[in-house]
Amino acid sequence: MGYEPQADFGTPEVLSEITVTLTIDGRPISVPAGTSVMRAAAESGGSIPKLCASDNLAAFGSCRLCLVEVDGMRGTPASCTTPVAEGMVVHTQTPRLQRLRKGVMELYISDHPLDCLTCSANNDCELQDTAAQVGLRDVRYGYEGASHLGLGVDSSNPYFDFDPSKCIACSRCVRACDEVQGTLALTMDGRGFASTISAGQSADNFLSSECVSCGACVQACPTATLQEKAVKEIGKPERAVITTCAYCGVGCTFRAEMRGEQLVRMVPWKDGKANRGHSCVKGRFAWGYAHHKDRITSPMIRESIDQPWREVSWDEALSHTATRLNAIKAQHGARALGGITSSRCTNEETFLVQKLVRAGFGSNNVDTCARVCHSPTGYGLKQTFGTSAGTQDFDSVMDADVILLIGANPTDAHPVFASRMKRRLRQGAKLIVIDPRRIDLVRSPHVEAAHHLPLQPGTNVAVLTAMAHVIVTEKLADEAFIRERCDWDEYQDWAAFVADERHSPEALEAVTRVPAADLRAAARLYATGGNGAIYYGLGVTEHSQGSSTVMAIANLAMATGNIGRRGVGVNPLRGQNNVQGACDMGSFPHELSGYRHISDGATRALFEADWGVALDPDPGLRIPNMLDAAVDGSFRALYVQGEDILQSDPNTHHVAAGLKAMDLVIVHDLFLNETANYAHVFLPGSTFLEKDGTFTNAERRIQLVRKVMEPANGMSDWQVTQALANAMGLGWSYSHPREIMDEVARLTPSFAGVSFARLEEAGSLQWPVNAAHPDGSPIMHEDGFVRGKGHFVVTDYIPTDERTGPRYPLLLTTGRILSQYNVGAQTRRTENSIWHDEDVLEIHPTDAENRGLNTGDWVRLASRTGETTLRALVTDRVAPGVVYTTFHHPSTQANVVTTDYSDWATNCPEYKVTAVQVAPSNGPSDWQRDYDAQARQSRRIAGHAEAAE
């Protein structure tokens, strides 16, 4: 694709069943009622000059450039604010309009520096284009008037500059921040030409303001006032390739705008159905890690982990690894080998890794990082509804009347979806937040939760059961729905269980610490407030009752009939970009792709016939079991693609002991991550910019990832896995990831209709895509549950074994922050660290005072498992008795303190509840010092002066 800016129709699309026909410049055109004249003209191929309008913003009508003449109407109305009417006759180009527009344009230009030739937006500037469009040739006013010309540039944001001298006061940026992002960071001060844009208070710059660096204002700006620094440095892009963000489960699609082999900028793609043209700071700006000096691009091996790494050729690395794998298999059996697939890699790459384990290694010891995040979602939703996935598309939130948000912090972890949600909340939908911490959505500009239930960490099941108690005992359940769609007998058993007095909000208050009256009010609102939609995150799953909580959520949705149509549903907010896909592709040890149990002979036979090998019929080991089995000696070799289990998994000591006990650890990654400290083989990985494939987001939406540059390491990740398989003698011959997807489709009923060609054509598809749903399935369970009847599951509240006591009196819970992503391997290697350069411990003022702590003090955070140190942040966002931190930085190693407790059904670790003590400290703990020394030692590369980070 050559470089074309994205089309801008001027005003948002209107969805109306009523069509209106009008005539524009002599041509008839039919559009939905409510469409603006400007958009109608654009849709018919015309273009009316405009400056203040943009199709992702409500029409504003301030610049007066878009004037038109309408037969029978006086004056020259602004086409952006004038809706179409039946039979309307519009003229967009007349001598009078031309004169008026030129006059307006002249005023704008008189206030604008005329340094077009040296301006970074030259040839990509709407002001320039519009001046040409209206035929402006000279300016009569001189350039001396009130202007912005003397104002200095604000370069505080690491990714974009604000040069107010070029501002034309169109306020598109202000409206983008308000309407699209919902942060309301910008204001317009003054009037007319004297008006100026400012971020935050007068003393603020972009960095110190509330700005979250989403880039919406930069995209909206028609001039070079707000512009990416990279455009200034590299120059205007020459081509654009549509691809998908590799960070979170929202799955925003972007135009990777390129100049030669260089990526200039990532601009959110307006036609992307997950993001609708919006983005967050990570996907938009934080891609610099792809070229970071720490990136390893040649394969390396070593005999033992105390040796320095030795760089070798691909051939040597692969044959060495294959020989070792085959030898371990010969000596210890297939079940001594396993692999971990990556939720950051493509579906095709993930599918190949699990195929390598099952068909090549000969075991089912394959797991994925979903183990530590959403495995309870897979289990719980499969039990209740029959499908291991969320029920809605993101657009559905725009039809929700009540949003119930549990254990999720979307403004930090799923920012683009949070912006959609906020838009709906500003329109009047009600919000209930169940979270121990006062997340931003509880109160932010123009958004206030109707109820915030600040529960004691670990009591989700109790709170949800109490809500069910209210719904059942106050007769708020939707019996008609239940009778038609669910198993009535099971419902009655469940209803009797939750109706028991011991499950009343009053009885459970002592456990949950949620005032019973608030809980009752929240339950009534969810059950009776119209369309009720549940969104949840890792605050639900990462508990010893994670699976029970997911089922309790599903029970609530079924009991209130909030499933199977737009505006309702049960929606897990998935963490990593492709965690849904990694699960779909058969990354769990008990399941083949499409969630079919490995013990099912018919499914196995299908794969055996296709792959030409016999498969092990028994489930394999999950990650924590692999580590245990390693210590025990029955598990000896592990291939880890794109995961850093040492940093991301709980109880770091346990992970380290497991890895250390293995004979062969193969790490396939971009960087020498923490797990690589225990590795014997390092296979360099490729970034999402360097490969073709697909990712599947939290809406089950399969989207294409397109290669925009050659892999720095020489091979895309799927090629590396294939090369390893072939070194082991498997004889694979995929020439493109599309062939891998064809295999997935052939073997997986829910993907039967998926192919790269179909994805190219449709833009994206939401599985299931099959004969019954050839265009995919935005909403699930519309005509009945996938499993048949909806299954109510009795979910008893079984408290975690992790208890506070005199030695560990506080509860630690963990979370994420907007600018950093998971273990931070990528975002820490970008300018994003300017916003978050260390993990801090949030502690309530009372708890801080009792310990003599102030914000900024070093504290020792100790649990029964281990201890670490970090700085304190005293805040009442957390309740007394609760402390909170993130785990983005390896130096903090928050997982040194997390425990081995895990979800009863899936072993998803209990990251959200650890009993801890907090005390003043002088600096890093012994463990941190030792770890640092060991890591430094382990990262040495023979012949390199300095170890990478």
Next chain:
Amino acid sequence: MNVDTLVMMANQIARNLAARGEEVAVAAVAEHIRDFWDPRMIKALHEAARDSLEPIARAALTRLGDSG
């Protein structure tokens, strides 16, 4: 395998399924373990001290033994 961990896991599954009534729970625990545990884990649990298993988990293990 770390037997203590396996016992803890089995007991935890049993406790979470107990509310379904003993008979259903025993069958459900056995099914859960068969569906999600690697054979070497089941074997190690069989060899573990049964005393540390709670009654439902113990009955489930016996059932697993019966059905192979």
